[in-house]
Amino acid sequence: xxFTISRENFLQPLQLVSGAVERRHTLPILANLLLxxxxxxxxxxxxxxxxxxxxxVVLSGSSSDGQITVPAKKVLDIVRGLPxxxxxxxxVSENKAVLRSGRARYSLSTLSADDYPNLEDWEGESEFxxxxxxxxxxxxxxQFSMAQQDVRYYLNGMSLETSENEIRSVATDGHRLAMAVxxxxxxxxxxxxxxxxxxGVMEIARLIDESDANIKxxxxxxxxxxxxxxxIFTSKLVDGRFPDxxxxxxxxxxxxxxxxxxxxxxxxxxxxxxxxxxxxGVRLNLDSGELKITATNPEQEQAEEIIDVDYEGESxxxxxxxxxxxxxxxxxxxxxxxxxxxxxxxxxLVHGMKKSGEEFVEDESSQYVIMPMRL
Numbered sequence: 127x128x129f130t131i132s133r134e135n136f137l138q139p140l141q142l143v144s145g146a147v148e149r150r151h152t153l154p155i156l157a158n159l160l161l162x163x164x165x166x167x168x169x170x171x172x173x174x175x176x177x178x179x180x181x182x183v184v185l186s187g188s189s190s191d192g193q194i195t196v197p198a199k200k201v202l203d204i205v206r207g208l209p210x211x212x213x214x215x216x217x218v219s220e221n222k223a224v225l226r227s228g229r230a231r232y233s234l235s236t237l238s239a240d241d242y243p244n245l246e247d248w249e250g251e252s253e254f255x256x257x258x259x260x261x262x263x264x265x266x267x268x269q270f271s272m273a274q275q276d277v278r279y280y281l282n283g284m285s286l287e288t289s290e291n292e293i294r295s296v297a298t299d300g301h302r303l304a305m306a307v308x309x310x311x312x313x314x315x316x317x318x319x320x321x322x323x324x325x326g327v328m329e330i331a332r333l334i335d336e337s338d339a340n341i342k343x344x345x346x347x348x349x350x351x352x353x354x355x356x357x358i359f360t361s362k363l364v365d366g367r368f369p370d371x372x373x374x375x376x377x378x379x380x381x382x383x384x385x386x387x388x389x390x391x392x393x394x395x396x397x398x399x400x401x402x403x404x405x406x407g408v409r410l411n412l413d414s415g416e417l418k419i420t421a422t423n424p425e426q427e428q429a430e431e432i433i434d435v436d437y438e439g440e441s442x443x444x445x446x447x448x449x450x451x452x453x454x455x456x457x458x459x460x461x462x463x464x465x466x467x468x469x470x471x472x473x474x475l476v477h478g479m480k481k482s483g484e485e486f487v488e489d490e491s492s493q494y495v496i497m498p499m500r501l
Contacts, residue, residue: 127192
């Protein structure tokens with residue numbers, strides 16, 4: 127097996143698939159990439175048994191078919207460190223992979239491609255096309271609410287749900303919940319819900335961009351697969367049942383607070399400086415036309431901010447983890463936001479406001495539920 131390739135054509139797919147490689151590996155071969163030359167194309171595969179990434183590039187130079195596995199990090203570091211616009215010659219001889227470029231020569235150990243694990247073939251139960259921009263919005267709107275290493279393993283990921291003409295993403299860590307929805311216009315979708323593990327979600331977010339280019343998504347009983355022109359990504363799914371999130375969305379919210387997103391986010395960020403480092407609690411006092419934000423810490427320091435808001439109703443005092451509020455505000459991209467509240471012991475529902483004609487209306491394409499704190 128051998129091939130000739132430019133550094134730029136080699137580096138991009140190498141960087142792409144290396145993200146799936148397990149760094150703290152128990153199987154030595156999981157630290158390797160599978161390189162395969164077939165009919166003038168170079169295929170590269172990286173996996174950690176949970177996610178798998180495949181990229182390919184058309185070879186313009188000479189090549190001979192074959193396959194081998196090479197150390198992922200070492201190959202990536204070598205290719206990245208070579209000067210721009212150089213040509214790389216890759217060949218395998220006597221169980222060694224040799225990279226040559228100009229007067230540089232690197233000899234690397236290899237492992238047999240026959241031992242390289244691959245995620246088993248499976249049939250997609252549902253399939254749809256979606257723009258990268260839309261999928262990125264569905265992920266970016268909720269991913270910060272995923273749990274990390276929770277014993278409730280089904281929370282350590284993101285729920286992706288299809289139903290008739292909409293696609294919904296949901297994530298929760300038990301203290302807050304984030305939801306985003308996209309109206310699907312490409313036909314009727316089957317009703318299906320899957321849980322993508324945390325690493326799978328982060329990898330998809332890394333791979334896709336804000337472009338209008340379409341990608342194909344396949345959902346199976348145990349896997350999700352995404353096809354793009356530059357990669358094929360596969361991830362195992364979390365085997366579990368996602369909680370019924372509709373039960374925790376506040377329904378009887380009789381108080382609405384509308385405020386400029388940037389001004390309240392800035393006030394929260396300043397107040398957070400003097401919160402308890404562990405709990406990040408702030409107290410909100412609502413009165414007609416204004417909001418007072420108070421934070422204290424064990425050193426007896428105090429922050430107080432008062433901002434003008436659009437609020438007409440009875441006075442209310444409620445506490446929140448300010449980091450959760452800031453995360454939600456960072457995910458909303460509208461000029462103004464609305465906080466829907468009922469009392470000091472009930473969760474808040476937060477979402478954006480969008481302009482419709484001459485007035486602002488509620489934008490429920492992404493919504494955030496945040497539980498209160500006792501302060």
